[in-house]
Amino acid sequence: MTFMNHADATTDPVVPPEGFTPDQLESALRSVGVNRYHNLHPFHKMLHGGKLDKTQVQAWALNRYYYQAIIPQKDTALMSKMTDREMRREWRQRYFDHDGIGEDLGGIERWLVLTDALGLTREYVQSTRGLLPGTRFAVEAYLTFVRERPLLEGIASSLTELFAPAIHSERIAGMLANYNFVEDSMMGYFRKRLTQAPRDVTFALRYVREKARTPDTQQAVIDALIFKTEVLWAQLDALYMAYVEPGLVPPGAFKP
Amino acid sequence: MTFMNHADATTDPVVPPEGFTPDQLESALRSVGVNRYHNLHPFHKMLHGGKLDKTQVQAWALNRYYYQAIIPQKDTALMSKMTDREMRREWRQRYFDHDGIGEDLGGIERWLVLTDALGLTREYVQSTRGLLPGTRFAVEAYLTFVRERPLLEGIASSLTELFAPAIHSERIAGMLANYNFVEDSMMGYFRKRLTQAPRDVTFALRYVREKARTPDTQQAVIDALIFKTEVLWAQLDALYMAYVEPGLVPPGAFKP
Numbered sequence A, B: 001m002t003f004m005n006h007a008d009a010t011t012d013p014v015v016p017p018e019g020f021t022p023d024q025l026e027s028a029l030r031s032v033g034v035n036r037y038h039n040l041h042p043f044h045k046m047l048h049g050g051k052l053d054k055t056q057v058q059a060w061a062l063n064r065y066y067y068q069a070i071i072p073q074k075d076t077a078l079m080s081k082m083t084d085r086e087m088r089r090e091w092r093q094r095y096f097d098h099d100g101i102g103e104d105l106g107g108i109e110r111w112l113v114l115t116d117a118l119g120l121t122r123e124y125v126q127s128t129r130g131l132l133p134g135t136r137f138a139v140e141a142y143l144t145f146v147r148e149r150p151l152l153e154g155i156a157s158s159l160t161e162l163f164a165p166a167i168h169s170e171r172i173a174g175m176l177a178n179y180n181f182v183e184d185s186m187m188g189y190f191r192k193r194l195t196q197a198p199r200d201v202t203f204a205l206r207y208v209r210e211k212a213r214t215p216d217t218q219q220a221v222i223d224a225l226i227f228k229t230e231v232l233w234a235q236l237d238a239l240y241m242a243y244v245e246p247g248l249v250p251p252g253a254f255k256p
Helices: A022-036 A042-048 A054-079 A085-099 A107-117 A122-127 A133-148 A151-162 A164-178 A184-211 A215-243 B022-036 B042-048 B054-079 B085-099 B107-117 B122-127 B133-148 B151-162 B164-178 B184-211 B215-243
Strands: none
Touching (some): A022 A184, A022 A215, A042 A054, A042 A164, A054 A107, A133 A215, A151 A184, A164 A184, B022 B215, B042 B215, B054 B215, B085 B107, B133 B215, B151 B164, B151 B215
């Protein structure tokens, strides 16, 4: 038995008694991405490297759909905690990005374009019948976290967007190059996120730098970001377990 | 790649338009256990069959501790929804069983006796620092479910106790026979549950049979029990993934 470890709890930032400066806090948050972001997960590497077969890519798209689907609930939960009108007007762009507005049908629709093209019916995808329980629990943990924790921690949990553009551009290039069943038209979701995520994260990072000024709140925002990396990591763990190795599909979940 | 499937979604009971009789409902609930209870999981078989090493048994006890630790929160959440005093007085026995009362220190303490004897410090176990995120998300999904769903569904989710005595007696015998680091004094939790679970489940089953009289509520109680089997299954999936195969320990989790 070999144990593959990507990070050690001892690498997680600990706020000193005197606290961090805003720049130190930002560095600490970025280090969480270096040590814990799901680009380090073997499923991610297989996906981009062309090592999956079509049914494994279907399983990924099917499960990841549920994460996409709850994003508007997550963002409106955050907005429901904002007393400041300007802040809600800023944040609602994220909500529009996913549910659509005007001509733009939004990110969930773009994800369904991907699952359509992979040969999954919308009825099946949207029913979430075939979802892995590990996906469901991780995704719903994110929603519960954002609903129950203070606004500052909810916003901090969105900072995985700091690390997203790199993964998205790698994904577009890798999937197009490596899978004959993936076409450019299926990559709309990721292409759009290349410009959306940096815009969103600028606001969130500024907010966290400004509001997290005590050692306790600084540790809380770091822990919120760690929590979020665990939500993403656990989704790939569930996929790997069920569809790569050992290939143990839980009762009721999607079967290739 | 081989896919091991233990149950198919098509084996899950579907309530007919005319509904089930109470006996039919009970049969349907019992069939969920046959097809989905975690005694079917390979980790469970390894645990009882002596196929794990001591660090893998430590990982199991450490993670399962978190499930034990939230049981009193789960039961008091249910009690907070009960308007009937007699019902609360009935249900609180479960709460006493875990938090202890009088001379009895309760099930959580009995679990800590097990983790003590396995060489894990109480500080480490109770901090939940080494927990697998998959464990945390599954366990907290159970708590969220019980808090947010109607009382009837919360009670129905407890009916995995119908299937527990068999697994507990198998566990006591299997672990004592197969591991030289397991002694009789460590099995107190499971030995106690042999008498507690049947007493508890008698009340819960009677309640569900009596209150779930429409097709919709009958389907809801079946789905609640399915959900609960997924909570248990996902915990063993996370252990198997991290500590058996492929042995991918998520960042920050317990390392053997």
